[in-house]
Amino acid sequence: MRKLRADVVVVGGGSTGVGVVRDAAMRGYKAILVDRADLAQGTSGRFHGLLHSGGRYVVSDPESATECAEENAIVTRIQPHAVETTGGLFVVTPHDDPAFGDQFLAGALKAKVPAREIDPALALAREPRLNPGILRAFEVEDGTVDGWQLVWSAAASAQAYGAEILSYHEVVAVERTGEAVTGVRCLNRKTGEDVTIECGFVLNCAGPWAGRIANAAGCQPVDVVPGRGIMVAMAHRLVNTVVNRCIYPADGDILVPIHTVCVIGTTDHPTTDPDHLEIPREEVQQMLDAGEELIPGFRDARAVHAWAGARPLIKDKHVAATDTRHMSRGMSVIDHRERDGLSGLLTIGGGKLTTYRLMAEHIVNAMEEQLGVSHPCRTADEICPGNVPGKTYLITDRLHEREEDRLSDQIICECELMSRSMFIDLLEKFPQASFDDLRRQLRVGMGPCQGGFCSSRIAGLTFEEGAVDIERATGLLRLFLENRWIGLWPILSGDQVRQAALDDWIIQGILDVDHLPHPAKEEI
Amino acid sequence: MARIVVIGAGFSGLAAALRLRQLNHEVTLVAKGVGGLQLSQGTVDILGYAPEWVQAPFKSFAAFIEANPDHPYATIGTQPVKRGLTWLSDLLPGLVVGDMEKNVCLPTPVGAMRPTALYQPSMASGVLTKGKSYAIVGFNQLKDFSPEFCAANLTRTPLPTGGSVTATAYRIDLEVAPGEADSSALRYARALDDRPEFRTRLADAVKTVIGPEDIVGLPACLGLDDPTIHIDLAQAIGRPVFEIPLLPPGVPGMRINEALMRALRKAGARLVLGSFITGFEASAGSIVSVTVQQAGHDRELPADIVVYAPGGFESGALTLDSAGKISERTFDLPLTGTNAADLVTGDYWHDQALFKVGVRTDSTMRALGPDGAPVYGNLYAVGSILSGATRWAEKSGEGIALGSAFAAVNAIGGGK
Ligand SMILES: Cc1cc2nc3c(=O)[nH]c(=O)nc-3n(C[C@H](O)[C@H](O)[C@H](O)COP(=O)(O)OP(=O)(O)OC[C@H]3O[C@@H](n4cnc5c(N)ncnc54)[C@H](O)[C@@H]3O)c2cc1C
Ligand SMILES: Cc1cc2nc3c(=O)[nH]c(=O)nc-3n(C[C@H](O)[C@H](O)[C@H](O)COP(=O)(O)OP(=O)(O)OC[C@H]3O[C@@H](n4cnc5c(N)ncnc54)[C@H](O)[C@@H]3O)c2cc1C
Numbered sequence: 030m031r032k033l034r035a036d037v038v039v040v041g042g043g044s045t046g047v048g049v050v051r052d053a054a055m056r057g058y059k060a061i062l063v064d065r066a067d068l069a070q071g072t073s074g075r076f077h078g079l080l081h082s083g084g085r086y087v088v089s090d091p092e093s094a095t096e097c098a099e100e101n102a103i104v105t106r107i108q109p110h111a112v113e114t115t116g117g118l119f120v121v122t123p124h125d126d127p128a129f130g131d132q133f134l135a136g137a138l139k140a141k142v143p144a145r146e147i148d149p150a151l152a153l154a155r156e157p158r159l160n161p162g163i164l165r166a167f168e169v170e171d172g173t174v175d176g177w178q179l180v181w182s183a184a185a186s187a188q189a190y191g192a193e194i195l196s197y198h199e200v201v202a203v204e205r206t207g208e209a210v211t212g213v214r215c216l217n218r219k220t221g222e223d224v225t226i227e228c229g230f231v232l233n234c235a236g237p238w239a240g241r242i243a244n245a246a247g248c249q250p251v252d253v254v255p256g257r258g259i260m261v262a263m264a265h266r267l268v269n270t271v272v273n274r275c276i277y278p279a280d281g282d283i284l285v286p287i288h289t290v291c292v293i294g295t296t297d298h299p300t301t302d303p304d305h306l307e308i309p310r311e312e313v314q315q316m317l318d319a320g321e322e323l324i325p326g327f328r329d330a331r332a333v334h335a336w337a338g339a340r341p342l343i344k345d346k347h348v349a350a351t352d353t354r355h356m357s358r359g360m361s362v363i364d365h366r367e368r369d370g371l372s373g374l375l376t377i378g379g380g381k382l383t384t385y386r387l388m389a390e391h392i393v394n395a396m397e398e399q400l401g402v403s404h405p406c407r408t409a410d411e412i413c414p415g416n417v418p419g420k421t422y423l424i425t426d427r428l429h430e431r432e433e434d435r436l437s438d439q440i441i442c443e444c445e446l447m448s449r450s451m452f453i454d455l456l457e458k459f460p461q462a463s464f465d466d467l468r469r470q471l472r473v474g475m476g477p478c479q480g481g482f483c484s485s486r487i488a489g490l491t492f493e494e495g496a497v498d499i500e501r502a503t504g505l506l507r508l509f510l511e512n513r514w515i516g517l518w519p520i521l522s523g524d525q526v527r528q529a530a531l532d533d534w535i536i537q538g539i540l541d542v543d544h545l546p547h548p549a550k551e552e553i
Numbered sequence: 554m555a556r557i558v559v560i561g562a563g564f565s566g567l568a569a570a571l572r573l574r575q576l577n578h579e580v581t582l583v584a585k586g587v588g589g590l591q592l593s594q595g596t597v598d599i600l601g602y603a604p605e606w607v608q609a610p611f612k613s614f615a616a617f618i619e620a621n622p623d624h625p626y627a628t629i630g631t632q633p634v635k636r637g638l639t640w641l642s643d644l645l646p647g648l649v650v651g652d653m654e655k656n657v658c659l660p661t662p663v664g665a666m667r668p669t670a671l672y673q674p675s676m677a678s679g680v681l682t683k684g685k686s687y688a689i690v691g692f693n694q695l696k697d698f699s700p701e702f703c704a705a706n707l708t709r710t711p712l713p714t715g716g717s718v719t720a721t722a723y724r725i726d727l728e729v730a731p732g733e734a735d736s737s738a739l740r741y742a743r744a745l746d747d748r749p750e751f752r753t754r755l756a757d758a759v760k761t762v763i764g765p766e767d768i769v770g771l772p773a774c775l776g777l778d779d780p781t782i783h784i785d786l787a788q789a790i791g792r793p794v795f796e797i798p799l800l801p802p803g804v805p806g807m808r809i810n811e812a813l814m815r816a817l818r819k820a821g822a823r824l825v826l827g828s829f830i831t832g833f834e835a836s837a838g839s840i841v842s843v844t845v846q847q848a849g850h851d852r853e854l855p856a857d858i859v860v861y862a863p864g865g866f867e868s869g870a871l872t873l874d875s876a877g878k879i880s881e882r883t884f885d886l887p888l889t890g891t892n893a894a895d896l897v898t899g900d901y902w903h904d905q906a907l908f909k910v911g912v913r914t915d916s917t918m919r920a921l922g923p924d925g926a927p928v929y930g931n932l933y934a935v936g937s938i939l940s941g942a943t944r945w946a947e948k949s950g951e952g953i954a955l956g957s958a959f960a961a962v963n964a965i966g967g968g969k
Contacts, residue, residue: 310877310894317875328875439696439735449696482800485663489699499705506663514901521897521907522875530867530908531592535800538945539594541665543902544602546710 030223035061035193037396038213038226040200040242041234042066043073044176044382047183047194048389048408049232054190055411056393056404061226062184062192063215065199067466069180072236073382074469075306075338077260077294078287079271080104080172081383082117084144087136088129089278093359093381094140100384101172103409104179107386109421111178115286117171117271118152119144122322123162125276130165133275137169144169156268158324171271173287175422176382177469182413183385189414197461197553198224203231203246203374210246210373218553219461230396233376236341237303243376248369251376255303255339258295261316261520264331264477266291266424267324274323281319288424289445289476290333293320297340306337308519332520333477334513343378360388362395372399441490442483444476452490460496463553464488464509477525480513481532485540504548510536554578554968555857558843560830560883561870563588565936565954566862567813568637569962570822571644573860577968580822581854583845585829588810589864589937593950594667594798595773595805596676597641597649599634600626601656601668601948606713609654610670610952611635623889623909623941626949628916629956633963637955638671645812647780650674657681658713660689660770660797662698664706664720666713668948673805675775675783678768679795681707683716688766688792690759692727694736697799698772700724721766725758741774742804745782752782756789766792773798773805780808825854830883833859839931840884858931860961861920862954865937866908879910884932886912887922889940904943911940917964918957933961 035058039050042064050062064070079085083097105112121127130146137144144167152166153159184194198215204225205211212227233242237255244250266286274282285292293316300306313335320327343361360380366372375395380388390406397403412418427446431438439449455467464487467473473487474480488506491497497505521529536542555578559570562584574580599610603617611631618627626634635653642649651657651671658666658681666681679687687707691700704720711717729736729744729751744751759769769787773796776782787794798805818824825845832844834853842855863870863883873879877893890896890910897907912920912934919927920934935957937944944950 314876332875435735436732437734439694441696485702485800486696486699488663489702492705493699493701499702499709502702503663503706511901515899518897518899518905521893522873522877526866526873526907527869530865531801533908533945534589534592534867538948538950539798539800539803540661540663541667541948542663543946544667545663545665545706 030225033061033224033226035059035226035228037230037232038063038228039232039234040213041071041236041238042068042180042184042194042196043071043234043236044069044180044385045236045377045380045388046234047180047187048385049234049392050192050194051183051187051190052389052393052406052408054187054192055407060187060192061195061228062187063195063198063200063213063226065197065218067196067469068184068194069177069469071238072338072341073176073180075336076176076382077283078173078176078285078292079283079383080112080174081381082170083140083142084117084119084137084169084171085273085278085283087140087142087144088132090359091136091140094136094142096384096387097381098140098142100387101170103386104174104383105172105421107409107412108179108182108416109419110416111175111182111422113173113287113422113424115171115173115270117169117273118156119167119169119273119275120152120159120163120323121165121275122160123164124322125274127164129277130167130275133167142169156270156272158267159272160323160325165275167275171273173271173285174382175287179382181470182415185415186411186413195224200242200245203242205246205371208370208372210371230373232392232396233374237339239341239343239376239378243365246365246371246374248365248371248374251363252344253378254342254344255300256297256342257300257306257337257339258297259308259312259316259335259337260292260294261313261335262290262292262333263320263327264290264333267327267330272323281316284320284323288472300339303339306339308335308337310519313519329523331477331524332522333479333525334475334516335520336516341378343376360384360391362392364395364399366399441486442473442476444478445472447471447473449490452487453494456491456494456496464505465512474509474513478528479517479532480509481528481535484509484536500548501552503545504552506542507548508552510542555965556855557581557858557860557965558583558854558856559860559862560584560843561588561862561864561936562826563862563864563868563936563954564590564951565958566860567817568641568955569860569862569935569958571813571817571820572640572958572962573965574817574820574822576962581825582817582822583825583828583830583843583854585827589868590806590810592801592803593806594803595673595809596659596669596798597638597671597951598948599638599653599670599952602946604946606668607656608714610656611654621941625939625942625953625957628914629953629960630916633959634952634956637959640959641955642671644816645809648673648809648812650677660703660707662703662772662797662799664703664710666707666710668713673780673808675780675796675805677795678793679770679797681712681718683712683714683718685718685768686766687718687720687768687770688723688763689720689770690723690725690763691772692741693724694726694728694734695738695741695772695774696735697738698797703797721764723762725762727755727758738772738774738799738804739777739802742777745774746776746778752785753789756786760790768792769794771796773803777804777807777811833884835929838929840929858933858965860933860935861938862936862958863938865911868937870938871911873907881912881938884928886920886928886934889913904946908943909941912938913940916960918961933964935961
């Protein structure tokens, strides 16, 4: 058993958790973050990729809109590497009410969300695949954001301030003596080791799993109502600007170009278990229909992958309706001292990835209030490690890098232009990583071939480098293929079904991976 | 002599076209791209897993067919497959060896022991044999082959026939061009074909690194035109040498493809390559012509007989639209399934029923309609378009391709 000590333990390594651990560390607290899986493997890696301008909410939720507009600018400044400044459009399709455009403009003005109407012909010139029948178009400052890059660079910033980040550490209990939190007990899922962390404060940032952490502390049940939404990534960027339908927020109303794909989404259905989020066929059909209305011919484009995430919405009946101090629109902080008579535990829910920094500021403020101290929040002022000021992501960045090293390095994943040294460098940092862990940071296996060609190469590299033994290397290869399939089988059609058959020829037909000795237990 | 149009340049299309030409028919081969052979491992599989390891493919046929009554082998039967295999072995003695009555195990790049019946002479020393030791050698510049991964899995895997082997990994630096860090197997193959000194370099480098192992395994890149390079190397190294087929495009598969194409040209078949079939004309239950798109305009090719060998989902002959509808691209042939909704599951290792969807035929390989009667009296369907098999899992692709081609040829008969 391993014993650690900290001032604050942050539970959950999604955007909220890393924002919180960074903020706490910057304010001088000895902070440890634990996540039961890899960082950003929950909702923060299962979202839509939109760095909101606020435009989406100017009519439905103006306060959120304002927050988004402000935070969008901050995130772009402190983590430019995670952000692509694509810009955004709101378009009125022939199926929509043109009058909503007036409400939209008025709302934007009031919420201080930059927006202006442009000639539909201009919008079409900028995005030639758009429905030529659009009636009105508005320009906004939407961007796109890579959740994994954002989370990892915020984590690096926290580490630079002395925080410790423990992934694959699952909280199994929140320890208390009477009315105060004294620590958390975790299980290291990679090694099976028990790890206890003594601490005076626990910040529960477990997103859709937040209710379970509150339970583990013996609190009255926290009502988290996960809202499941699906997204479908289409190969190539059918648009290079975020395209929103100019309507009251609805299903399938946003198309987000990010990296090599564009992502249509999303849906919203209440669910009970955030560990098992389905991707129903009907919803995939619904997304393709929605895409078709924005981009004629959308259905004939190639869907490469789908995923589902769960919105961590807290509908708590135990919080007094008057207690809105720490409630910013769309996000809520539960103080368990007032609610359950337990000090040293706060739970946060709701919000958006775009406003993660602000959420963190709120909950750390609430913690300091309980502690009776106050330090200024500086998270908006400092750029995160690994980011060059003003250098936002460009889709051509990797191509540029590969042109530089084309003679000295190998391209292991051709689809996503991932080089051998990129893989080896990350593997050295995370020798225990699964291939999916590495994929989320490197995009290996995320392109059209979905790992058909690169998966056996990375398995070879991992073993050659001595990171793992052959049993694990083979087990990781199997696991990678299984996990890629989760997001493939619901959307198989067109060229992607061809690819899946070719991949089967490679993986089973040529390599015969399925007849390698099976691991004694599933790898993690 | 009949005017026969063969559509598709995979294993089944090439074999059918060549055999029909040998039987004196007027043969036109139409293909829109390269066939699957170029992507394959270049062995001739009959039946490797059913789903357990199959020791003797033909001896297992009866039981296999009984358990899988919808499998193409149930329609084709044993004889056409055997005849096809014999024909191929006689035609390409330098590329096809082995005993069709018996499966052997060949190593794959990840170190699995893959069953096949016939293989290339360059692979023969790789037939995994109990108690033998193997030096598995990779090149630093060839990313598709990890000798360490391959050797470690070979060593820890028991042979399906009992016993085990030992394999040891070695690596060499082998630059095709100075400073080139990322070279494909095809680039190596061309260098070995064209530059005798490159063969010497390879042999010397291998000789320097390996230990006392019995046999030397190399990535499959030992020449495209010259299939005897492995013999030179074995001589120079002083040990038997074999090659291990890699990811597509596969050099051994390309060799067979080239050989069949050459034979087809020599036999005087007409080749219309790079062309899509865009339509066809039928009358009184028979196809009378197909339309090909060539150089930007449509051309009619009159046909007494059509042999349809377009491949399956992987080639785009079977399509699945975004609403889940499965169709056959050229003739809109009836399929064994039309809606993909319940045919795909989330279990990656489970055979997907979708990939068993295809065309059903009678024993002469004529495509059947739902009523059980041939859709067209003169349309024969062969190869991967046939329903009922998961070829990559069974290791049955080439056997089905050749068997169905020969069943069709048999029904068509000889020209005058
Ligand atoms: C479909 C969908 C689309 C969205 N699109 C956008 C968008 O385009 N733009 C935007 O700004 N926002 C978007 N959002 C919202 C945004 O994704 C979320 O608000 C945000 O990611 C939430 O982050 P989080 O850190 O609170 O939760 P999560 O990312 O879910 O993090 C919670 C973490 O807790 C960990 N955890 C759980 N249990 C335990 C335990 N016992 N021990 C240790 N760790 C544990 C989990 O592994 C997880 O990593 C979207 C949300 C959904 C559902
Ligand atoms: C903005 C954005 C862009 C994307 N672009 C692409 C793209 O171009 N190409 C592409 O292929 N994919 C793309 N994806 C999808 C991505 O590859 C993953 O499928 C998706 O992010 C799901 O996350 P994952 O990698 O953590 O999980 P998966 O790969 O689906 O699964 C990994 C592991 O997580 C476990 N798991 C399953 N559900 C949950 C859950 N709810 N919480 C925690 N663990 C769970 C699984 O059991 C499995 O062990 C994109 C995703 C986002 C957010």
